[in-house]
Amino acid sequence: MTFQAPKGVSEYAPPRSAAFRRAIDTFAAAVTKAGYGYLELPVFEDTQLYARGVGESTDVVTKEMYTFEDRGGRSVTLRPEFTAGVLRSVLENGLHHGQLPAKVWAVGPAFRYERPQAGRYRQFYQVDLEAIGSDDPLVDAETIAIAWDWYRQLGLQRLTLLLNTLGCAECRPIYRAALQDFLRALDLDEATRARVEINPLRVLDDKRPEVKAQLEGAPLVTDHLCAACKAHHDQVRTALADLSIPWTDNPRLVRGLDYYTRTTFEFDHPLLGAQSAVGGGGRYDGLSESIGGPPLPGIGFGLGLDRTVLAMEAEQVAAAAVSTVDVYAVPLGEEARRRAFALLAELRRAGLAADMAYGSRGLKGSMKAASKSGARFALIIGERDLEAGAVQLKDLETAEQTEVSLASIVDTLKGKLL
RNA sequence: GUGGGUAUAGCUCAGUUGGCAGAGCGCCAGGUUGUGGUCCUGGAUGUCGUGGGUUCAAGUCCCAUUACUCACCCCA
Numbered sequence: 001m002t003f004q005a006p007k008g009v010s011e012y013a014p015p016r017s018a019a020f021r022r023a024i025d026t027f028a029a030a031v032t033k034a035g036y037g038y039l040e041l042p043v044f045e046d047t048q049l050y051a052r053g054v055g056e057s058t059d060v061v062t063k064e065m066y067t068f069e070d071r072g073g074r075s076v077t078l079r080p081e082f083t084a085g086v087l088r089s090v091l092e093n094g095l096h097h098g099q100l101p102a103k104v105w106a107v108g109p110a111f112r113y114e115r116p117q118a119g120r121y122r123q124f125y126q127v128d129l130e131a132i133g134s135d136d137p138l139v140d141a142e143t144i145a146i147a148w149d150w151y152r153q154l155g156l157q158r159l160t161l162l163l164n165t166l167g168c169a170e171c172r173p174i175y176r177a178a179l180q181d182f183l184r185a186l187d188l189d190e191a192t193r194a195r196v197e198i199n200p201l202r203v204l205d206d207k208r209p210e211v212k213a214q215l216e217g218a219p220l221v222t223d224h225l226c227a228a229c230k231a232h233h234d235q236v237r238t239a240l241a242d243l244s245i246p247w248t249d250n251p252r253l254v255r256g257l258d259y260y261t262r263t264t265f266e267f268d269h270p271l272l273g274a275q276s277a278v279g280g281g282g283r284y285d286g287l288s289e290s291i292g293g294p295p296l297p298g299i300g301f302g303l304g305l306d307r308t309v310l311a312m313e314a315e316q317v318a319a320a321a322v323s324t325v326d327v328y329a330v331p332l333g334e335e336a337r338r339r340a341f342a343l344l345a346e347l348r349r350a351g352l353a354a355d356m357a358y359g360s361r362g363l364k365g366s367m368k369a370a371s372k373s374g375a376r377f378a379l380i381i382g383e384r385d386l387e388a389g390a391v392q393l394k395d396l397e398t399a400e401q402t403e404v405s406l407a408s409i410v411d412t413l414k415g416k417l418l
Numbered sequence: 419g420u421g422g423g424u425a426u427a428g429c430u431c432a433g434u435u436g437g438c439a440g441a442g443c444g445c446c447a448g449g450u451u452g453u454g455g456u457c458c459u460g461g462a463u464g465u466c467g468u469g470g471g472u473u474c475a476a477g478u479c480c481c482a483u484u485a486c487u488c489a490c491c492c493c494a
Contacts, residue, residue: 004485059492063419081494108493115419117488124494132465191491208490255493274489304494332452365454371454396454 007115008122010306018320019084019124019309024107026153027127027303029198034146036103036129038067041085041107047075053291055258057121057198064112067124069169078111078352081257082128082302083284084291090132091293100133110302119275119307119402129281137232140263140283140299141239147267147301148245154308159278161245164253165233166201167221172261173225176200186214205254219410220251229262236263243355259284263299269307271314278311279303328375329356332367332382340381343409350410352417369382369395377413 003012012020017146028038034283049068054061066078079085086106095102107127114120129146131139144161151159153280164190167175183196192211195203204215225233230279240247245267255264272278281301288296312318327347331340340356355373357366363380380392391409394401404412 064492086485088490114485114492115490120493148439193468205492215492242489257493275493277494280451281493292447300494307494362447364450364454365447367452367453367454380453392453392454395456399454401453 004389006122008116010121010124012309016309019312020305023305023308023312024127027105027107027150029231030153031105031129031146034103034142036105036131037104039086039089039104041089041106041108043081044076044078045085045088046075049088049291050077050080050085053087053259054081055199055210058258059125060257064114066111066113075275080112081110082106082126083130083257083259083300086128086130087132087287087298088291090130090221091291091296092163095225096133096294096296101131101136101139102133103129105129107305108161108202115274116305118273119304119310125305127305128300128302130298132298132300133296135232135283135285135297137235137263138239140232140236141243143281143299144236144240144265145243145245146283147303150303151278151308154312156269156308156311156315156405157191158270158315159311160249160268160270162250162253162268163237163247164250164264165221165225165229165262166254166260166264166282167225167229168261171224171229172221175219175221178219178224180203180226182218188214199258200320201254204252215252222249227266228410232262242340255280255282257411259287259290261285265301265396267303272307272310275307277304278307279416300349325353325355325373325375327352327354327377327379327413328370329354329379329381330363330370331356332363332366333381334380336383336386338380339386339406340365342378343406344383345412346410350414352413379409
């Protein structure tokens with residue numbers, strides 16, 4: 001073939017796509033029950049929204065964005081994450097003027113120009129959820145619980161929830177200065193030294209052994225929290241404990257986006273190789289103002305669907321392709337094909353899932369197709385049957401076959417299947 | 419952006435010191451003139467990633483290139 005999918009994109013064809021769909025459908029049902037409304041968002045935004053929202057110093061903005069100029073000379077960027085666009089939409093649609101928090105969710109692809117590897121794609125999929133306009137720690141706990149329960153519903157047992165707090169505008173600068181003092185004394189490469197000056201917290205996240213070793217005695221946020229942040233953090237943890245959700249406190253958990261304040265969290269899976277974070281999120285109490293909105297606290301998460309599917313496969317809980325049809329018609333001869341085709345539509349209108357053997361295959365081949373379709377019943381329609389005004393109804397599990405009149409076959413099947 | 423590995427049928431992969439392009443699975447057909455799953459038999463599908471080079475001869479050796487893949491960085 002001349003064409004292949006662009007480098008680094010993920011795509012889902014049957015039977016793998018079943019797990020992908022199930023993940024989305026399960027999420028949609030769960031968050032709808034928790035009061036979240038659906039947001040259908042553009043897949044690209046004004047480049048400045050991400051530059052200012054996500055943060056000029058982040059890798060996402062400096063080297064991973066799909067940015068281009070449209071024909072009108074506007075700089076637009078394929079979304080590298082959801083939160084900035086969600087907040088923009090909430091503000092633009094005035095949802096923050098209604099009852100708070102404004103609770104919304106979204107799903108779809110996001111884009112980052114990176115070198116692909118296991119679990120990391122240039123076009124990847126996320127479900128996203130945001131609660132905007134409340135600083136109640138119970139809202140933090142609610143979002144975490146929703147993510148946790150979703151993973152459990154999908155059958156995932158081996159996830160670890162990592163939890164941290166990054167402080168607020170009050171206490172973070174003090175901690176930041178203390179951390180910088182510590183980091184400047186270390187033996188670090190040039191890129192990391194630069195990061196110490198721009199965003200020292202992210203140095204804590206470094207996974208290289210030679211750097212990790214030096215970080216042993218680094219000052220921790222949790223020791224520099226103001227009273228309000230400490231109380232907030234404690235209340236989040238108490239709420240999680242009340243829900244029997246296990247977590248691991250990780251004072252080194254930073255996350256790569258600049259807007260996070262207070263609560264941050266991440267879900268890690270042990271079987272995914274290097275890209276082990278299947279989802280993550282946190283609070284972003286200053287984000288609204290940084291994109292020109294009113295002061296408006298918020299919290300949310302993005303959960304990676306690609307990595308979730310990989311985790312489901314690794315834990316062997318990905319849905320096996322289940323039968324999608326109940327009835328499979330097997331016509332013999334041209335006249336029978338016409339009648340079967342019409343009957344098929346009738347069955348579907350009656351609410352039954354039905355398919356038939358298309359093309360001119362022999363009876364044996366058609367029966368094989370019926371068997372492979374996973375249908376419970378085969379409907380054999382031959383010339384002899386048509387003359388008798390009947391069809392042969394075969395139960396493909398028991399191999400039991402009965403003759404049913406054409407006039408009553410739809411009702412008969414409805415009786416058996418609905 | 420940096421480093422390693424791989425590329426042969428629809429899929430998973432074998433292919434020896436360079437000597438006729440292979441297996442399993444899947445697909446199709448037949449065994450059974452109107453009956454699936456099991457079984458048996460047969461069949462189709464290949465620019466051996468691409469371009470060059472060495473050689474009487476290249477899937478195999480050399481060079482380049484592209485794609486895929488894993489890891490670093492970072493993140494979903």
